[in-house]
Amino acid sequence: MSQHDEKRRRLLGRLNRQLAYTAPILALVAGGAALQATASDSSTETGFVPVSEASLLLASNQAEAEGEAEAEGEAEAEGGSSAAVARPEGYSPGYSETGDNPEEMLARGEELYYDTSLSTNGLSCASCHGSDGQDMGYKATFEQPFPHQVAMANSQFGMSEVHADEMVQVCMVAPxxxxxxxxxxxxxxxxxxxMVEVQKRFAGEPHDL
Incomplete structure (x- = not known):
């Protein structure tokens, strides 16, 4: 058995407890066609508006990503290192964490937010955090300006708070x-x-998106 296969075997074992959360969501996705087929009758008679299949898929992606992150964190709790995701000593970022970044930079950032080629598993940032301004999958701490606490960075890499670029690196390495x-x-x-502007939008503050 290869090292990769062994790692996946361990993770699948740890992810069993996540099924109680993800299975209902996946079942809803599988039944999406039935929901859509009866949407007009249901909404007319009961006032129920079915959740779209796309929203359910996004929720499922987020649940699976969080489950894998938790399992990875437990598997690497003793040896996790922040070296790959923390700012190098003396590093000065090329963006402003308070905002007022160039429009071209934000436009390029938005493109990358949807770019699945950044990952090795077909995920993009939008897979877990929503698209078209429908922000999802963030903890309450995301309402705070950067640097702030990110649960995955804390559990896997021992970082009490992260800058925006460090959060990006954590997501690159983990989910x-x-x-x-x-x-x-x-x-x-x-x-x-x-992501600085996404944070502002999530917090209900003025932003440049």
Missing amino acids: MEAEPLEWGSEELTSLSAY
Whole structure:
């Protein structure tokens, strides 16, 4: 058995407890066609508005990503390192964490937010956190300006709080199962600037998106 297969076997064992949460969501997705087929009658007679299949799929992706993150965190609790995701010593980011970043930078960041090629498993940032401004999958701590606490960064990498670029790197390494982006790269800078504005939007504050 390869090292990758062994790792997946361990993770699947740890993810069993997540089925109580994800199974109902996946069942709803599977029944999406039936919901849509009876949507007009149901909404007319009962006032019930069925949840869209796309929303259910996003919720399922988020549940699975959080389950994998938790399992990964437990598996690596003794040896997790922040070296790959924490800002290098003396590093100065190319974006502003208070906002007022160039429009071109934000536009590029939005493109990357939907880019599945950044991952090795077909996920993008939008897979777990919603699209078209429908922000989802964030903890209450995301309402706070950067740097702030991110549960996955704390549990897996021992980081009590993270900057926007560090949060991007955590997501790259954990849910997206990829290498961290190069520090100072156009991809990391643009995506981090975009996430600064997403945080403001999530918190109900003025933003540039």
